[in-house]
Amino acid sequence: MRIGELAKQTGASVRALRYYEEQGLLSAQRTSSAQRVYGADAVERVRLLRRLYTAGLNSATIASLLPCVDRPSEAVTLESLDVMQRERARLSDQIDELLTTRDQLTYLIETASAFHRDQLDTAHTAVPA
């Protein structure tokens, strides 16, 4: 599969895929004319990358973790374990904050829609009377 197809299947842009390769996060075979060729597993890889990016990791951090993902048997150093645990803790904190924020939004929506209903009711009963 070539880069356009991979882009379609993952939702990432072609530019983004090249960028991932540039950052050492995604590798590709090349044809004799230098076109990138990906295996089917690249789809999952890209989805993993996007998940990690949206989780707030940057390219360098992701790059430091990928060896553990790819070869958990060899590439596990104390440092990479440390990075993973740090990021996990950061993630947990972030999740807690997002949950709090969501609760606040929920509260906001409830009180706001209550007010809104009141306004509508008032308007509604005020007109026909």
Add this chain to the structure above:
Amino acid sequence: MRIGELAKQTGASVRALRYYEEQGLLSAQRTSSAQRVYGADAVERVRLLRRLYTAGLNSATIASLLPCVDRPSEAVTLESLDVMQRERARLSDQIDELLTTRDQLTYLIETASAFHRDQLDTAHTAVPA
């Protein structure tokens, strides 16, 4: 309270506070010499702003929600309700993704540290024998 004190109490930088004001997210009284003066409630306001920022909202989106926060009685339009519900849905999706990512990280850490223990054990039992 002046801007430096507010910065201390919230953890935001002075520059960030001025930026929030510039974006219409934070208002201040002014002294005759144009220095900003904040009430005690500004602390909570800034914390709310930072939570919303780290939840992935941008200045414009936050600005569109703040009227509902400040005056839920008047400023609630159908559009702002829509914005809030959209953002809440986005937040929920994001939380789900982060939970998934955290689970993957947890799994990674477990298998990796298991391998790492194996290596240590092997090295440890290989030397003294």
Add this chain to the structure above:
DNA sequence: CTAAAACCTGACGCTGACGTCAGAGGCAAG
């Protein structure tokens, strides 16, 4: 009174994850 610390308004700088354009080459269809 004075020096340090805090504050003000511009305005340019930075960073990361891409977008976008230029200019050139590849590849399947008719």
Add this chain to the structure above:
DNA sequence: CTTGCCTCTGACGTCAGCGTCAGGTTTTAG
């Protein structure tokens, strides 16, 4: 064989949320 789409490698552009510096005023401590 050529038309149209895909791909390639640079390389510059963008955008948001600030950082930072300049050049000047204000407040506070001694």
